[in-house]
Amino acid sequence: MTSILTNTSSMVALQTLKGINNNLETIQNEISTGKTVSSAKDNASVWAISKVMESDVQGFQAISESLALGESTIAVAREASETVTDLLTEIKEKIVGAQEENVDRSKLQDDIDALTDQISSIASAAQFNGLNLIQGSDSVNILSSLDRASDGSVTSASISVDRQDLTFDAGVYNASGTDLSGNTSDSAAAAVNTAVTEVLTLSTAQAVDDVLRLQIGDTTVSYTATTTTLNDAADGLTAAINAAGIEGISATVSGAAITLSSTVAFEDTDLTFGSTGSTTGAYTGDNKLEARAETVTFSATAGVSEGDGYRVTIGSQDFDYVAGKGESFEDVARGLKIAIDGAGLGDISTNVTQDSSTGEWILQVDNDGSSLAFSSAGRSDGTATGGLAGVNDIDVTTDEGVSAALSNIETWIDSAIEAAAAFGSAEGRIETQSEFISNLTDSLKSGIGSMVDADMEEASAKLQALQVQQQLGIQALSIANQSPQSVLSLFQ
Template sequence: MSSILTNDSASIALMTLQGVNSSIADVQKEIATGKRVSGADDNAAVWAIAKTMQADVEGYKKVSDSLALGSATLSVARQGAETITDLLTEMKGKIVSAQGENVDRAKIQTDVDALREQIGAVVDSAQFNGLNLLKNQDSASGSGAVNVLGFLQRDASGVRGVDIAVAKHDLGTAQSTISATGGTYDASAATTTLNATQTGTVSGAGITVSAGMGFNLQIFGTDGDDSSFSQADMRTSALAAQTQAEMASSEISYVARDGDTMNDVMTGLKAAYDRYAADNGIATSTLSMTVSGNNMSIASSVTTGSDTIAVTLASLSSDAGNTIGGGLASLADIDVSTGSGATTALDQIEGLLQTSVNAAASFGSDEKRLDTQTAFNSKLTSAMQSGIGTLVDADMEEASARLQALQVQQQLSIQALSIANSAPQTLLGLFR
């Protein structure tokens, strides 16, 4: 049945044309933007994933800036530590020269003093953007390390930045001090007495170390007739119970830095004792110390049942106002103006050299780690950008082919609509 009120053929042709036009508009949008999904209305799920990944990519650009700053700071610190190692090596050469009998030790000491001053200048200048990794004398918690933003981590709880901790290594020459008053003083935090067994252990287990906390080793020998050792040489305090004032003036002391463990404390005390023993002519057979973990093993081959040596670890809390010293503070003790001083200095310089070498090696390892992380982040960012493109970018070859096909469909739809619209005209012939 034909009707002039309802033209089903025209309606169908019109709907077809509208659909084709809509498809053409979508393809033209893809071609214009280069994206298959350019908004949430195109594909909400894919668009949300892509936007999240794009935000991560932008975040990684800031991470790269952080890593670049951290790497530059480490590079300055490493070069400073390497320079200090070279200066200490030169100083060692001077000290070796002072071992001879017919040398001008006064002039050599002048050279040693100049090198020590130069080391101090290097430490002061080895900073980048105000941060100096060669200084660690702040007692504030966390001041012994610097956090560098290394990467982003996304999990079920969300996204967060993950830091890479870079430890400071103090190579300063400032002296540490222990307060003679105030704080909480423990004269016998750990102790052992060498007798006929000739061995003992000073245990640091259970002692919590905090920055600015002071420690010292008290030595108290008992040999009334000086038959096994000189009693006067083996006493660092007037009485068996050391006072805080005596601790403050002790040569065998150490003030903890932020990040130090009990092993660091024990190692520092052993180094101080080694210097003390060399200065006072105490042979290793009379008293020697070795560190293992949190413990210090004490040994003597001269003690007996009656001739004893007590070694006691004392501690003083950080609130006493102790001053943290530099890692190369014992440079001030190097004195080659005498033969005995030159001999002692040769032992001391080895430990100082190792300190600077360890610092340079640590900075180098950390710098390499940051460089590796930077390279990985770059690859990760490229992979994420490629993934985003796979999700939202338009296939331009496919879009071109689809547009050509749709344009043909559009022309045919227009012709079909024209034919459908002309059908009612044939009804006029029935009324002629």
């Protein structure tokens, strides 16, 4: 049946053409946008996932900028630390040169002062965008990553970089802080210049021609007995000790007792007695002469926290050192030594040593002048001392100053080297993280592209096919629309 009111063929052709046009519009949109999913209506779940990933990409791009800024800041600090190390090495050369007696120490002092001023200038200028990592002690956090958990929550991660204080700041000892005196012990209430003594009493008679030997440190003295009397043996051995000219060691005798006196400041002197002959000689007394210097001994078990300050009082003068982050009692002992040496006290000399049996660090203070009060104390919550404190107090114009500078310069050089090494390690870590973030960002972009980007080869093929289908659809609709006209021939 042919109807002029209902043209079924035309309706079918029209619907087909509409479908072709819709598909053509879709493929044209893919070609123009480059995406198969350009809005939520295209594919809601894929669009949502891609948008989350795109936000992460934006975040990682900001992190890359943060890492670049941090890397540049640390690079400046590393370069500054390396330069300071070189300058300290030059100062060491000047100090070594000042050991000679036929040099102009005042000119060497001028050179050292100039190098010291340069170090101070570097410490002040080593900043990037206002951040200086070789001043102060607070850590700096550099944004390094965004971590997305399975539940969708996001947290940030940072790389912590410790400042390395290379200033001359003396620090601030907080006298009202928590008492830390339990971490130290001092050997006496006064530093005196009197010799340390040890009495050796010969206790076994010897025969004529027996040889008595006493080893004092690295020197051995001997006496060949001419009588069997202990007093004579003591007299003869005492004379041999004094004749040996052992630096800082002398002897007196009373009966069979030999009194050894030592002004050796920083080392114990071992004593070993023996004899050869018909009789084995013996004596009563200790097997060493203790060092004369007074000591401050630091605990081998207690820890050191940032801001812990320790004070040594000599006479009426206080000498302080306040620990920075990550320091030990070795740092404290050496810091106090530098503080005392910097005062230029002519009769006071210092040394730092470690007890091999207990692991305790010991500050030794020797007095070659009149007796002075001596004590130590400790308090928490101070302001840390700069890592190069005391460099600006170097004085090579005196024998005492040269000796102190030579013993302390290695401490300062080690501090600068450790600072440069720490910055180098942090810079390497940030460089690695920056490279990872760059690769991760590329991977995320690739993942987003695989989900939403259009396959242009496929789109091109579809476009050509749909254009042909559109032309055919138009022709089919045209034919279907002409069908009712055939009814007119029935009425002719």
